[in-house]
Amino acid sequence: MEIVVTGRHTQIKQRFRDVVENKMNRVTAIAPDAQRAQIVVTHEGNPRQADTAKRVEITVIAGRTVVRAEASSADEFSALDLALDKLTLRLRRSRDRRKDHRRGYTNPQPVDLGVVEPPAVEEPAVDEPSNSPADAVAGDLGPGESVEVQVGDTPIVIRRKLHIAEPMSIDEALYEMELIGHDFFLFVNKETGRPSVVYHRHGWSYGVFEIDTPENVKKD
Template sequence: MDTNIIGVGVGISDRFRSVVEEKAARIENLAPRAQRLDVKVTHRVYRNGRVEDETVELTLIGKGPVVRAEASDPDKFAALDIAVDKLAEQLRRAKGKRVDARNHPRGARFDKGGGAISGLDVQPASVDTIQRVATGTISVVESAEEEQEYTPVVIRTKQFDPEWMTVEEAVDRMELVGHDFFLFIDARTDHPSVVYRRKGWDYGVISLTTAAPPTEELAS
């Protein structure tokens, strides 16, 4: 497995590269079909320079879905350890789900008439949640300490090509990237949708009523 390391605002020492190679061997044992591990280290400064940290992003590329993990810490070696642990846990959970799927085949079914999903622990979002998302009224509660001083809002934007898949496949992809939600196009309805993690192993799904445009239109 190849390893690619880049630093943004921070130098990459030979010692750090050596530690990454050791961690990569551990990951390769869990994902023998992986072809490349991308490691991105970013130095970030917050609150007018008074707080700094190193963010380590891991991207595992191979046959199958891409697996990602991210962690931040003032020490980039500690951030690397946390990110590797997250990635390893995601790989173990994905392997466990594959074994469980072989032993207990899952048969998610979608009722087009009633809009209900059976055979999968996914619950539609409530009407209140959908309305709050649509109107932008969901609020973020900040601690009193954070409210005492001004902190600029940093919005990180990412763009991805649309992917058509089932809700079940979207849940699996969400688990692999280690996020609390996953955006996709529902293959059954052509509606842009989001699955998200609820309590325990329960999941929710939010869908837009407007169908996604055809692939030819997206390409143009």
């Protein structure tokens, strides 16, 4: 499995890379078909957030499955352990779901939800926002590519990313959202052909937004 470690606003030390290489054996033990793992470490410079100064995001690509987890802590090593715990749990759920489908169980109940993002693109060691508004057009980006743009002289930074939405059912979208660990997921509803969003409301309650134009709705 290819392992890529990058940093945002921080430099990655060799010791951390060595620890990552060793600990990622947990991933290959559960998902031997995993092809790539991207680990992104982000440093929060605000001293008031010292307890969560390091955030580790792990994205694993295994075939067409993308599983993601993240965690924050005072240092990158403990954040890595927390993120790995979440990731391995989701990988086990993914493995068990595939086993259930092979046994003929086709209607599993969704579990804790948590947007699938396409495979992350390796970023420079220090990720600085772009100042060119033209660079922020998502249509100019490739799948999985992202760009950050600062709004004028304000401290506001907008990060844009191109997401490839594949046609799928609502149940499949809920499952993909769980693997990524976010509260919403963008997809194309294969039953209606409409761009849609599933999202986590509370408890076991979820919602679905479908997007269409007034002209198309009138035709229906």
